[in-house]
Amino acid sequence: GENVEQHPSTLSVQEGDSAVIKCTYSDSASNYFPWYKQELGKGPQLIIDIRSNVGEKKDQRIAVTLNKTAKHFSLHITETQPEDSAVYFCAASIYGNYQLIWGAGTKLIIKP
Amino acid sequence: GAGVSQSPSNKVTEKGKDVELRCDPISGHTALYWYRQSLGQGLEFLIYFQGNSAPDKSGLPSDRFSAERTGGSVSTLTIQRTQQEDSAVYLCASSPETGHGYEQYFGPGTRLTVT
Numbered sequence: 280g281e282n283v284e285q286h287p288s289t290l291s292v293q294e295g296d297s298a299v300i301k302c303t304y305s306d307s308a309s310n311y312f313p314w315y316k317q318e319l320g321k322g323p324q325l326i327i328d329i330r331s332n333v334g335e336k337k338d339q340r341i342a343v344t345l346n347k348t349a350k351h352f353s354l355h356i357t358e359t360q361p362e363d364s365a366v367y368f369c370a371a372s373i374y375g376n377y378q379l380i381w382g383a384g385t386k387l388i389i390k391p
Numbered sequence: 392g393a394g395v396s397q398s399p400s401n402k403v404t405e406k407g408k409d410v411e412l413r414c415d416p417i418s419g420h421t422a423l424y425w426y427r428q429s430l431g432q433g434l435e436f437l438i439y440f441q442g443n444s445a446p447d448k449s450g451l452p453s454d455r456f457s458a459e460r461t462g463g464s465v466s467t468l469t470i471q472r473t474q475q476e477d478s479a480v481y482l483c484a485s486s487p488e489t490g491h492g493y494e495q496y497f498g499p500g501t502r503l504t505v506t
Contacts, residue, residue, distance in 0.1 A: 285433075313494070321499055321500075322395070322482050322484070322497025322499050322500055323482075324497065325495070327492045346416075368434065377422065377439060377441070377447075378436055378439070378447075379436075379495070381433045381434045383432060383433040383435060384431075384433050385433070
């Protein structure tokens with residue numbers, strides 16, 4: 280079955296710098312890749328997603344890139360701010376399957 | 392509008408007791424998921440309800456776990472004869488559509504501690 284690996288498990292960056300979180304997936308049939316942000320004491324919340332017919336998607340300071348050949352996708356956050364501190368999860372889904380396969384999460388720490 | 396709500400927010404129980412966790416999805420959402428999140432870990436799928444169809448129970452870790460969804464809305468997750476390894480945050484999510492590629496809206500979770 281599908282497996283999603285996420286790196287790094289913890290990422291500490293200076294406020295204003297960029298942060299990059301990477302995920303790899305195993306099943307080439309996967310074609311939907313969302314990213315969720317989980318703040319302390321809350322449930323995860325979708326921040327951006329990408330489908331396999333697109334190589335990159337941007338929304339203000341966040342962007343996601345997808346490399347289908349290498350089977351990896353990345354989350355990019357530019358001009359990081361204190362409110363970006365959270366745990367970020369990537370996930371993958373195979374077309375026709377409602378289940379999301381989740382990465383283990385990355386704790387992002389923004390240093391003032 | 393109102394989001395997904397879960398109750399209780401925290402539950403401490405003794406080993407061997409039964410617990411019930413409740414999820415109120417967003418009104419009109421047809422799909423409902425239960426996940427378990429152990430400390431510092433990712434999300435472990437437990438069960439999926441889709442409209443009036445039979446639920447997908449493939450993620451339930453043992454027969455001590457069960458869930459139901461009444462009237463296509465509220466769902467309860469029941470854990471019988473709780474064990475210490477059941478300690479985790481239990482998350483519920485709902486989605487406006489069944490199938491593939493739709494956003495899941497999560498509740499704040501129930502933190503279960505088994506002593």
